[in-house]
Amino acid sequence: MKPSSDEHIDVLGLGCATVDDFLQVESFPPANWKTPVERTHRQCGGLTGNALIAAARLGARCAYAGCLGTDELSNHVAQVFTREGVDISRAPRLPEARVIHSTIVIGRDTGSRNIFYEVKGVVGAHPSLPADEVIRGARVLFIDHYGMPGNLRALKKARLFGIPVVADLESEAVPHFAQVLAGVDHLILSEEFACQLTREKSAASAAGALWRAERAVVIVTCGHDGCWSVAKESGEKPRHHEAFPVRAANTSGCGDVFHGAYAFRLACGDSLDERIRFASAAGAVKAGQSEIPRLRAVEFLLRKHSRHPTPPARLTAK
Template identity: 50%
Template sequence: MPRTPKERFDVLGLGCTAVDDLLYVDAYPPADAKLRIRRRERQCGGLTATALVAAARLGARCAYAGVLGDDEDSRFVLDTLTREGIDTRHVVRRKHARPIRSVILVDETHKTRNIFYDTAGVIGASPDGPSEKNIRSSRVLFVDLWGIDGMIRAARIARAAGIPIVGDLERSNAPRFRELLRLIDHLIVPEDFACSFTGSRDAASAATKLWQKDRVVVVTCGARGCCAATSSTAKATEFSAFKVKVVDTTGCGDVFHGAYAAALAFGWPLPARIRFAAAAAALKATKPGGQAGIPLRSDLEKFLTARRDP
């Protein structure tokens, strides 16, 4: 779908960024143990930042307009996003703001990871930015829970302009959570959160309970795929995952979100969006690291051409 002169960005994101220090070990240690680190690396991460990098690598024109500071970690995030071709001109700079700082312990034997994070100084979305003009110039608005007052403001502007809102919500105890939830028309959440929040026993039931007439709900289930309830019916449809050799699942959920947002901006129907997102997440799982393992559009197209599943 060609971009109109008023649409400067395919995907605009406002929320969570992070600096991730990844430590790779043979297996997660027991209490009071010493453990050799096999290798370590630093990457940019965070819900919104990783989703935007995924969308950008998959061909979407993206912008980040959240709040960061002047510290080394903020500069690292901005430099990373800029290298990925993401527009950062509308980032709000505040002296004491900073990204999330996290240490991710990756268990290379069991292909799992544990995340330890510090949120001191994290703002996410500004309560009064970006401008209405910038919000209205995007095809898709991407929101999370970091800076929820700013998220709600931006979501209201987008909704009034008919711009779809993709939401990555992973906890329900945030102030004004339900207010933001009501504004999201493409809700993508993991199975554990969906079941806990709705009191459901399975992903399909949770998707149905989270559904409303103007909303698509996708409940992701890792290697089992996902369940989706469309904007026209509450009955959930199951989608299988691609089968791959898993190396590292760090960032797979965020990559799914970003690929889905990109496909939505491209104007694709729901089954194509989910297949695109599932393939991007699967390819990411075959590579170590978070953002470092996100595929390019050319790699994803080759993968999809060669695979008939799911």
């Protein structure tokens, strides 16, 4: 169903979506080895896909406006998005478009994973869509590094309209990377990529190197070691945020969930500390289970570890 023009979007995503086929084994095997598969399951994922599903499960009104194909895997993504409450009415359906297909092998003993992925056809943001009014009507724009001409166009529009942009970037070997990197105001990168990008040896140093006065915040995530942020309100100095202690069962998608939860709380108007704490809790809950968490589980973890729980979401009419 096409949404009416007065319906706002909390988080508008333009990047990649994937179909992820998970294989769980007792322990990841060495080369030239055979090992039995304990469990298999399929889910929709991707940098933007997982972030949108996470935000939707936590209470945000989300829309996906990246490209989808007409093939079986694209149809699967469309069905999952619809079931999860992510609107796809603005996503162009193109015969040449595809979603990424990944096979993810998880070692049950450590919860670590290895990802094998295949990229074919047009993936991610469309070069000239969505329309300006769609971007203007969103509280937060979410992009990644797939479909960079379209991401750059949308980023420029969002900044012009005063819409904050959250980005999850994992590769600099794409067109317009430097321009997109410079234009993002809520930059959240993994420690590995941030250090690779800046040639720094620590997450704190990388966060500092990525900071610029035009940004709202730089966050470098470090898994069970928490994350580092640099922002104006913290004196433009790197600041550490502890992770929530959980037993890892499946770390796949933890960073995506962090991004989606952060975007959701940004749309709510939360402070930086509230955003990071909530996103950290959401990522921690995800690490302890295979599924993207729902709001109740995240709030439970926050209450368990704090005398001052994160306040409830306060989305208001735009």
